[in-house]
Amino acid sequence: xxxxxxxxxxxxxxxxxxxxxxxxxxxxxxxxxxxxxxxxxxxxxxxxxxxxxxxxxxxxxxxxxxxxxxxxxxxxxxxxxxxxxxxxxxxxxxxxxxxxxxxxxxxxxxxxxxxxxxxxxxxxxxxxxxxxxxxxxxxxxxxxxxxxxxxxxxxxxxxxxxxxxxxxxxxxxxxxxxxxxxxxxxxxxxxxxxxxxxxxxxxxxxxxxxxxxxxxxxxxxxxxxxxxxxxxxxxxxxxxxxxxxxxxxxxxxxxxxxxxxxxxxxxxxxxxxxxxxxxxxxxxxxxxxxxxxxxxxxxxxxxxxxxxxxxxxxxxxxxxxxxxxxxxxxxxxxxxxxxxxxxxxxxxxxxxxxxxxxxxxxxxxxxxxxxxxxxxxxxxxxxxxxxxxxxxxxxxxxxxxxxxxxxxxxxxxxxxxxxxxxxxxxxxxxxxxxxxxxxxxxxxxxxxxxxxxxxxxxxxxxxxxxxxxxxxxxxxxxxxxxxxxxxxxxxxxxxxxxxxxxxxxxxxxxxxxxxxxxxxxxxxxxxxxxxxxxxxxxxxxxxxxxxxxxxxxxxxxxxxxxxxxxxxxxxxxxxxxxxxxxxxxxxxxxxxxxxxxxxxxxxxxxxxxxxxxxxxxxxxxxxxxxxxxxxxxxxxxxxxxxxxxxxxxxxxxxxxxxxxxxxxxxxxxxxxxxxxxxxxxxxxxxxxxxxxxxxxxxxxxxxxxxxxxxxxxxxxxxxxxxxxxxxxxxxxxxxxxxxxxxxxxxxxxxxxxxxxxxxxxxxxxxxxxxxxxxxxxxxxxxxxxxxxxxxxxxxxxxxxxxxxxxxxxxxxxxxxxxxxxxxxxxxxxxxxxx
Numbered sequence: 001x002x003x004x005x006x007x008x009x010x011x012x013x014x015x016x017x018x019x020x021x022x023x024x025x026x027x028x029x030x031x032x033x034x035x036x037x038x039x040x041x042x043x044x045x046x047x048x049x050x051x052x053x054x055x056x057x058x059x060x061x062x063x064x065x066x067x068x069x070x071x072x073x074x075x076x077x078x079x080x081x082x083x084x085x086x087x088x089x090x091x092x093x094x095x096x097x098x099x100x101x102x103x104x105x106x107x108x109x110x111x112x113x114x115x116x117x118x119x120x121x122x123x124x125x126x127x128x129x130x131x132x133x134x135x136x137x138x139x140x141x142x143x144x145x146x147x148x149x150x151x152x153x154x155x156x157x158x159x160x161x162x163x164x165x166x167x168x169x170x171x172x173x174x175x176x177x178x179x180x181x182x183x184x185x186x187x188x189x190x191x192x193x194x195x196x197x198x199x200x201x202x203x204x205x206x207x208x209x210x211x212x213x214x215x216x217x218x219x220x221x222x223x224x225x226x227x228x229x230x231x232x233x234x235x236x237x238x239x240x241x242x243x244x245x246x247x248x249x250x251x252x253x254x255x256x257x258x259x260x261x262x263x264x265x266x267x268x269x270x271x272x273x274x275x276x277x278x279x280x281x282x283x284x285x286x287x288x289x290x291x292x293x294x295x296x297x298x299x300x301x302x303x304x305x306x307x308x309x310x311x312x313x314x315x316x317x318x319x320x321x322x323x324x325x326x327x328x329x330x331x332x333x334x335x336x337x338x339x340x341x342x343x344x345x346x347x348x349x350x351x352x353x354x355x356x357x358x359x360x361x362x363x364x365x366x367x368x369x370x371x372x373x374x375x376x377x378x379x380x381x382x383x384x385x386x387x388x389x390x391x392x393x394x395x396x397x398x399x400x401x402x403x404x405x406x407x408x409x410x411x412x413x414x415x416x417x418x419x420x421x422x423x424x425x426x427x428x429x430x431x432x433x434x435x436x437x438x439x440x441x442x443x444x445x446x447x448x449x450x451x452x453x454x455x456x457x458x459x460x461x462x463x464x465x466x467x468x469x470x471x472x473x474x475x476x477x478x479x480x481x482x483x484x485x486x487x488x489x490x491x492x493x494x495x496x497x498x499x500x501x502x503x504x505x506x507x508x509x510x511x512x513x514x515x516x517x518x519x520x521x522x523x524x525x526x527x528x529x530x531x532x533x534x535x536x537x538x539x540x541x542x543x544x545x546x547x548x549x550x551x552x553x554x555x556x557x558x559x560x561x562x563x564x565x566x567x568x569x570x571x572x573x574x575x576x577x578x579x580x581x582x583x584x585x586x587x588x589x590x591x592x593x594x595x596x597x598x599x600x601x602x603x604x605x606x607x608x609x610x611x612x613x614x615x616x617x618x619x620x621x622x623x624x625x626x627x628x629x630x631x632x633x634x635x636x637x638x639x640x641x642x643x644x645x646x647x648x649x650x651x652x653x654x655x656x657x658x659x660x661x662x663x664x665x666x667x668x669x670x671x672x673x674x675x676x677x678x679x680x681x682x683x684x685x686x687x688x689x690x691x692x693x694x695x696x697x698x699x700x701x702x703x704x705x706x707x708x709x710x711x712x713x714x715x716x717x718x719x720x721x722x723x724x725x726x727x728x729x730x731x732x733x734x735x736x737x738x739x740x741x742x743x744x745x746x747x748x749x750x751x752x753x754x755x756x757x758x759x760x761x762x763x764x765x766x767x768x769x770x771x772x773x774x775x776x777x778x779x780x781x782x783x784x785x786x787x788x789x790x791x792x793x794x795x796x797x798x799x800x801x802x803x804x805x806x807x808x809x810x811x812x813x814x815x816x817x818x819x820x821x822x823x824x825x826x827x828x829x830x831x832x833x834x
Contacts, residue, residue, distance in 0.1 A: 020165040021177045023106070027069035029062060029091040034152075036087060052087070053113050053127035056152050059089050063120045063148050066093035067181035067557060074160065086153045093148040095183065096164060097176035098140045099622070101815065101824035103167045104175060106147065109133040110160045113152045119145050119188060120217075129154050137167065141811075141824075142621045144183030168823055181557045184584050184620035187807055189558060190610045191215055191800075194550035196524050196534050197224070199511060202254040205518035206232055207273055209249060209256060210534065212550065215800065228256065228273050229547065231536065237273040246287075251295045251516065259287060281338050288331075292355055294362035298339060299389070301346075301355050301365060303331045319372045320379075324717050324764075333367060335389065346392065356384075356407040357416075364388055366397070366407055366416065376402060378440070378724040386450065397450065403440060407448070410471055416448040417471050418455070422638060429457035431638045439641035440725045441602045442634040445469065445479070445492075458492065462499055463637035470514045478521070478539070480509050482635035484577050485604050485627075489523070491539075502542050506533065507607045514539075522547070528579065528607040529560040529616060559584050561619050566626070568662045570655050574640070578628035578659065579607060581619035586669070592624045593674040593818035596660050596697070598652070600683035602644045602725075604633040612796065612803075613678070621811060622819070624670050626663050630655035645728050646735070648709060649689050649742030656686065657694045664696075673698065674818040678810070680704055681766060681795065682726070688744035688755070688774060695752045699817035701810055703758040704766045704795055707745040707774035709738060717764045748777040754784035756813045758806065760793030786813070788829070 040050040069091075096104070108114070109130075116124040116136050124136040151158070164175055198211030208229045213222040226247055228237040239256075247258035256273065259266040268282035268291070291300040308328035321327050333346040333353045347353035351369040358365050370382045382404040384397040397416075405420035421440035422429040429444045443466040447456045459466060464481035471477050477492040487509045489502045506525025510532065514521045519539035526532045534548035549555075561582040570576050583592060595618050599605050605627050609616065615625045629636070631651035632644030643651045656677070664672045676699045679687040684705020691700050706712040710732045712719045723730075732739045740746050755778070759771040771787060778785035788809050790802055797806045805828075812824035 020163055021175045023094055023162040023164060023177045025071055025073050025177075025179050026092040026094050027066050027179050028072045029065075029069050032059065032089040034059070034087055034089050051127075052154075053125075053152070055087070055089070056113060056115055056125070056127075056150055059150065061115075061117055061120065061122075061148065061150055062091055063093065063117060063146060066091070066146065066148060069093065071179045086155055088153045090151050090153065090158075091148060092151065092160075093146060093179075095144050095178050095180060096140060096147050097144045097178070097183075098142060098173055100173040100819070100821050101139075101141050101812065102173055102175070103137065103139055103823075104164055105167050106136050106138065106162055106164045107133050108136065108149075108160075108162045110151065110158070112154050112158055112160075115150045117146075117148045117150070119186075120148075139827075141186070141808075142184075143186055144180075145186075146181070173821075182559050183557060185558050185560065185614070185616050186620075187614075187617065187804065189554055190614050190617065191803070192217060193531075193554050195532055196511075196548065196550065199522045199524065199534055200249055200513040201515040201518075201520060201522050201536075202249045202256075203252055203516040204254050205515035205520040206230065206254055207237070207249075208522055208536075208547065209247060210548065211247075217800075230273070231547075238276070239271060239273070246290050248291070250297055251293045252297055257281075257291065257293070259291075282336055282341070285336055285343060286334075292358060294358050294389075295360050296362045298362065299335050299337045301333060301335050301358060303355070304334055306330045306332060319374075320720055321372065333365075344392075346387065357409050358389075359409050359413040360411060361413060362389065364413075366409070368404070370404065373400075377728055378402060378721075380404070397448075397453070405446070405448075408469070408471060411473050411475070414450060416450060417469060417477060418446040418448050419443055419466055419469055420446075422460075425455040425457070428455065429460050431460045432642045433639055436639065436642040437645045437728050438638055439602060439632070439634065439644050441465075441644075442638055442641040443467070445477075458497070460638075463635070464488065464490070465634035465641070468512060470512075472514055472519075472539075473516065474519060476539075478512075478514065480512055482603065482606070484635050485579065485606050485629055487606060489537075502537070502539075504535070504537065504544050506530065506535075526609040528563050528581075529609065531555050531609050560616060561586055566663065566666070568659050570631070570651075570658055572651075574631070576628055576630060576655050576659055577604075577636075578626060578663075579615075580663075580667075581615045581625035581627070583619050583622050583624065588669055590669060591671040592622065592669055593814075594624045594626060594664070594670045594676070595814065595818075596656065596663075596675065596677040597625065597627045598630055598656055598677075598679055598683055598686060599633055600679055600681040602632060602634055602641065602682075604629045604635055613680070618811075618814075621815070623814070624667065626660065626670075628656065628659045630659070645725060646730050646738060648685070648727065648738050652686060653689055653693060656690060657696065660696055672696075676700060676814050676818050678703075682706065684766070685709075685744065689742070689747070691752055691755055692744060692747040692750040697753060699754040699756070699813070701756045701758065701813060702771070704760065704763055705744075705757065705770060705774070706766055707743065707770045707777075709743045710740070711773075712766060712770055713739070715767050715769065719766070745774055745777055748774065748781055748783075751778055751781065751783050754817060755786075756809075757785065757787040758790065758809065759787075760790045760795065760797060762792050763795050765795040786829075 034055050111129050114126050118138050123138055194212050194214045197213045200209050210227050213224045228239050230237055256271045262284045265284040265286040270279045270281050286304050287302040288304050291302050293300045331352045333355055334343055336343045354368050356366045364386050366386050368382050368384045370380050373381050381400040383399050385394045386397055387394045403421045403423045405418040405424040407416040407418050422438040422444050430438050432438050445459045445466055464483040467480045469479045479490050486507050491500045507527040510524035512523040522536050524532055524534050531551040535544045535546055537544045561584045563581050566578045566580045567575050618625045632647055634641045664670050675697055677697045678701040680703040684702035687700045687702040688705050713723045730738055757771040757775055759768045761768050775787040790797055797803045816822040816825040
């Protein structure tokens with residue numbers, strides 16, 4: 001048996017530097033003998049010799065397994081380990097830590113070929129055994145980063161030594177080296193890893209259909225996977241069609257249906273997980289989207305688009321929505337009888353028909369159509385119809401309703417559970433004081449008697465805002481709701497007319513689905529420092545059981561700072577809720593820069609683990625992060641959410657200023673001289689406006705912010721429709737106090753400190769002109785403003801690579817302005833003579 005010798009070489013290549021760190025411990029994988037292939041001494045048909053370095057590329061990196069490898073030390077004396085032969089593959093890994101963005105170099109001395117990977121990405125390939133130490137440049141951000149090497153031995157002994165040091169001339173930060181995989185959260189942790197995108201229970205509750213997805217690093221594609229999990233056997237069921245789309249359970253039997261694209265439509269299959277039998281039940285059906293099955297499983301309802309004629313080079317616009325591409329296309333309802341193999345068109349005409357529900361006995365459906373009407377806010381009227389599925393005769397349940405509702409049948413089919421704004425049925429659902437106007441984004445619930453047409457408001461005095469609902473066979477109504485900064489689960493007892501919260505182990509519920517014939521539900525949830533998990537819950541006992549924790553290993557290697565609630569009382573005596581995220585290894589004797597964050601519309605910033613504005617990640621970068629829920633957010637009661645209506649520049653702004661001042665006074669570790677704020681969309685408006693009202697924010701970042709309420713109202717695809725609530729009954733011609741006096745653009749001369757404006761160039765919600773005109777104004781006024789445009793992105797930055805650059809732009813700006821660390825910003829955006 002031969003021996004592999006690790007020798008730590010100390011001089012002459014070790015460079016003297018105060019920032020130099022010796023990498024004297026590594027995690028080492030087991031050896032893998034590769035050897036040379038047969039006939040490797042022969043040349044190829046092109047006369048080339050066999051390239052031994054190709055054996056490196058042939059073997060994949062095992063970076064995700066590195067945390068389980070044993071640790072070896074490589075001190076000045078040697079560490080000897082056994083080896084089978086030369087031409088073996090070994091992998092080594094360790095972890096570089098940095099307290100800031102920095103450029104660094106690792107110097108490697110070895111007698112073997114190698115590849116170097118930083119956080120799983122190859123940064124160097126050495127295809128011949130080097131005769132001198134090799135320097136590898138890298139860029140690292142704040143936090144802990146995995147550095148791994150894949151080595152191909154070329155002799156009986158392997159020599160290896162390494163050290164790292166800064167290459168920035170002005171680098172003052174600290175570098176560290178360890179074999180501990182635990183690290184603060186990174187952008188990669190947020191963007192990568194498996195997530196549950198769908199979960200539904202079979203009618204009996206025996207099976208769960210689970211859909212997961214994972215972002216493919218380096219591109220914009222998600223890898224989706226479907227699997228069937230048997231809750232009783234606690235194992236997956238083999239299903240060959242795991243790449244299908246629009247899959248779901250049949251409504252009454254434990255069989256799965258799914259669609260496969262055909263030549264002239266979709267083929268609909270049914271799969272029985274008990275017998276593994278697959279049956280084609282419908283061929284070439286022109287389904288566009290999903291299916292809704294009748295409970296008797298005799299037919300399903302689907303939609304098909306009527307494509308409108310293209311207007312050509314010149315387009316006459318008929319209403320505000322007609323500005324939107326493809327608005328003229330309409331969708332009609334169809335049914336398909338699986339016994340007779342016959343499709344029928346149920347609706348036609350110039351209006352889109354939207355299916356709400358199929359009655360439990362399969363005899364009728366309820367659907368709606370809407371039309372534009374500019375005579376009264378909200379400029380649209382809804383008609384709701386019930387159709388006999390056999391005769392196709394329709395009854396009108398309501399006509400010309402201003403505020404629309406969305407309906408589902410009661411288990412006996414005599415009532416409808418209606419969700420919508422507080423004014424769906426006039427004033428019976430409204431609960432605001434004084435002259436306030438209700439916020440229509442604050443969703444309420446009603447019971448509607450089909451026979452009498454009478455409606456009852458059931459959430460009028462219920463503060464949480466409804467998200468999802470289900471009326472189950474046991475007579476209870478279950479709902480998830482925005483409950484302050486949480487998303488929680490409630491049961492509504494129809495007999496007692498009473499809501500009861502059902503306790504779950506997570507703070508924010510995502511999707512939820514209910515078994516038809518068993519008191520069981522499946523849901524996803526996450527919390528402020530806990531990634532998404534999948535649970536079932538026994539609705540009788542309230543007990544939740546963990547089914548899947550996709551990112552368990554990732555989370556086990558992460559370290560978080562503490563979080564806590566911090567609320568205050570505003571000028572009106574109302575409690576304003578908030579949360580604080582602390583840096584890891586928080587030291588009460590130090591000062592920390594602060595980032596303040598707030599909602600970007602009317603929905604509060606919940607306590608979710610990740611997202612595009614990752615508070616945990618900001619805290620990991622050394623910031624104290626204060627998140628508050630200012631006036632106007634839903635989930636706190638109708639009186640609170642009503643403050644959003646016509647409230648531009650008022651209560652929410654006051655709450656943020658007041659709350660930040662009180663937060664700084666209450667937290668001596670918060671550096672009051674280095675406070676930044678950030679917001680997007682309406683939150684971007686808020687950010688711009690804050691910098692004209694106060695000097696407490698040394699800098700600010702506004703993504704897709706609204707600078708001129710007038711231009712936003714008229715130009716974006718959604719501006720005027722959002723304004724139907726946000727500026728209800730208020731227009732540029734009758735409320736100059738809102739549209740002009742409370743627009744940041746018209747207050748640009750009062751701007752203080754600094755701001756970074758971010759905007760996607762293809763934003764159809766808040767047009768990019770909102771940032772362009774604010775930038776122009778602040779530049780002319782000589783203010784400290786920067787603007788970065790993200791090419792081709794809409795309201796959200798979704799492109800994989802652009803999202804990374806966008807995030808790095810945010811962090812580099814805050815680091816420059818609040819930490820006096822300009823290196824990353826200067827690297828990304830060097831000055832030019834313009």
